[in-house]
Amino acid sequence: METEGRYTLVGTLVLGVVALMTLAIIWLAGAADHIAYQTYSIYFKQQSLDGLAVGSAVKMRGIKVGVVDSYRFVQQDGEEAVSVTARVDEGVPVHQGAAAYIKRNLVTGIAAVEINNGPVSGVLLDDAPRGERYPVIAEGSSDIDKVATAVSRLAENGAAVLEKMNVLLSDDNQRAISQTLANLNELSGHLAANKASLDAAVQGIRDASDEFRFAGASISQAATRAEGSIVGVGDNANLALKEAVAAIGKLQKDATEITARIQQLSETGTLEITNVSRDVRTSADVLTNAGQRLSNPRAILFGPTEQQLGPGESLP
Amino acid sequence: MKALALAALAFALAGCVNFGDKADSAAMTYYVLDDATPAPPGPVAGPATPTLLVLDTAASGFYDGDPLVFSRAPGTRGQYQFARWTERPGKRFADLLRARLDTLGTWRIAGAGGYVRGDRLLDTELVEFYHDASSAPGTLRLVLRAELVDLGSRVLVSRRTFEQSVALTSFDAAGAARAANLAVARVLDDVAAWLATAQ
Numbered sequence: 231m232e233t234e235g236r237y238t239l240v241g242t243l244v245l246g247v248v249a250l251m252t253l254a255i256i257w258l259a260g261a262a263d264h265i266a267y268q269t270y271s272i273y274f275k276q277q278s279l280d281g282l283a284v285g286s287a288v289k290m291r292g293i294k295v296g297v298v299d300s301y302r303f304v305q306q307d308g309e310e311a312v313s314v315t316a317r318v319d320e321g322v323p324v325h326q327g328a329a330a331y332i333k334r335n336l337v338t339g340i341a342a343v344e345i346n347n348g349p350v351s352g353v354l355l356d357d358a359p360r361g362e363r364y365p366v367i368a369e370g371s372s373d374i375d376k377v378a379t380a381v382s383r384l385a386e387n388g389a390a391v392l393e394k395m396n397v398l399l400s401d402d403n404q405r406a407i408s409q410t411l412a413n414l415n416e417l418s419g420h421l422a423a424n425k426a427s428l429d430a431a432v433q434g435i436r437d438a439s440d441e442f443r444f445a446g447a448s449i450s451q452a453a454t455r456a457e458g459s460i461v462g463v464g465d466n467a468n469l470a471l472k473e474a475v476a477a478i479g480k481l482q483k484d485a486t487e488i489t490a491r492i493q494q495l496s497e498t499g500t501l502e503i504t505n506v507s508r509d510v511r512t513s514a515d516v517l518t519n520a521g522q523r524l525s526n527p528r529a530i531l532f533g534p535t536e537q538q539l540g541p542g543e544s545l546p
Numbered sequence: 547m548k549a550l551a552l553a554a555l556a557f558a559l560a561g562c563v564n565f566g567d568k569a570d571s572a573a574m575t576y577y578v579l580d581d582a583t584p585a586p587p588g589p590v591a592g593p594a595t596p597t598l599l600v601l602d603t604a605a606s607g608f609y610d611g612d613p614l615v616f617s618r619a620p621g622t623r624g625q626y627q628f629a630r631w632t633e634r635p636g637k638r639f640a641d642l643l644r645a646r647l648d649t650l651g652t653w654r655i656a657g658a659g660g661y662v663r664g665d666r667l668l669d670t671e672l673v674e675f676y677h678d679a680s681s682a683p684g685t686l687r688l689v690l691r692a693e694l695v696d697l698g699s700r701v702l703v704s705r706r707t708f709e710q711s712v713a714l715t716s717f718d719a720a721g722a723a724r725a726a727n728l729a730v731a732r733v734l735d736d737v738a739a740w741l742a743t744a745q
Contacts, residue, residue, distance in 0.1 A: 515608070541719070
């Protein structure tokens with residue numbers, strides 16, 4: 231009995247050790263993490279990952295929701311990218327349309343991955359694309375990046391403006407501007423010297439304008455008078471055109487009727503001519519037969535011979 | 547005396563004196579070409595019924611004369627000496643054709659060349675019409691060629707030749723006339739049937 235009781239104790243201890251080892255293996259294999267986290271892949275191509283390390287925070291709206299698990303350099307679409315594997319707490323809903331960017335503390339330089347979640351109405355990002363192990367969050371851009379881009383563009387534009395101003399104020403242009411100013415000065419001098427002539431020219435233009443105005447008034451009066459005549463002529467022409475249209479319509483109707491009658495006459499005439507020609511031909515044949523009979527006067531005077539009789543006929 | 551002889555000669559040359567009158571000369575018999583089996587009246591043609599113009603039937607001068615024609619041997623023709631048609635066969639056949647088609651009601655029939663405008667024109671020709679007397683009592687042979695023309699488009703719609711040979715019941719002109727009437731009736735039947743299909 232004592233030996234059997236020791237075996238029971240040893241077996242129980244062995245089973246307990248096996249159970250503990252199983253739990254340890256599961257813990258080491260990270261299965262527990264699979265249960266506690268959702269893993270996502272993020273491919274960064276545009277942004278620097280300066281200050282980001284394994285274990286760095288993954289935030290959403292400023293709240294830490296996970297950590298950076300690993301990263302590695304990969305080739306994607308012919309470009310170099312850094313694939314960051316992030317583990318996000320299981321209860322955090324990441325929707326399709328989410329984008330991630332690097333948010334860096336300006337003082338300490340420590341970086342974190344910030345996720346801009348997709349629209350709430352979208353479905354959860356659960357499915358991994360073909361060839362990927364985890365669902366992929368797209369790369370976004372941070373506000374600082376946008377500001378930096380705008381500042382960079384502003385600096386480029388400013389440099390271009392300065393360059394153009396430099397060209398505008400070149401030595402050649404400065405000499406041309408100086409020459410233009412000198413010419414203007416000379417022109418104003420001439421104008422001052424010929425003021426009397428200019429006054430005379432202005433007076434001449436004013437007189438011409440007056441005459442032109444008087445001529446315009448005369449033309450207007452003439453046009454008014456001509457308008458009345460033209461209206462009368464137009465009315466007459468309109469009346470004449472209406473009569474002409476009516477006459478042409480009647481002519482066309484008459485022509486159509488005449489054409490139909492001529493066609494009918496032609497058809498009737500053709501048939502009439504056909505009948506007449508047949509009658510003429512028949513009459514000619516009858517005359518020919520009569521002529522042939524007359525060529526034998528004996529038969530006319532004394533009647534037909536035996537040979538001329540038809541079947542069943544006999545001479546008296 | 548000499549004056550009397552001259553006067554008698556003048557009267558004789560003027561035809562006032564008949565030397566050849568024979569009291570026992572054979573009498574001339576005139577036969578009427580007719581439709582032996584006229585069709586009963588059909589429906590009356592309506593306004594929408596097409597109009598058919600029928601030309602007078604053409605025939606050669608030998609057949610289209612008054613005498614009845616016979617043939618004792620192939621390639622020869624003769625004329626009865628004491629038998630005549632009352633009317634030329636061509637003209638008479640056209641009249642019978644118009645009458646037959648008019649009773650059917652499938653066409654509005656009019657003679658060609660009048661005031662009536664037609665839709666189609668029927669032109670016929672008597673090619674053969676004689677008593678084949680090569681053997682007694684012989685047959686009456688009638689061959690008719692007919693053409694149907696569309697007057698709107700001036701297109702020949704159809705052409706057909708009809709032939710009939712009717713045996714005579716007696717070997718004489720009277721038998722030939724009776725057989726001719728029967729042959730005419732049969733050819734008119736054929737023409738009416740052909741026009742019904744060509745309409």
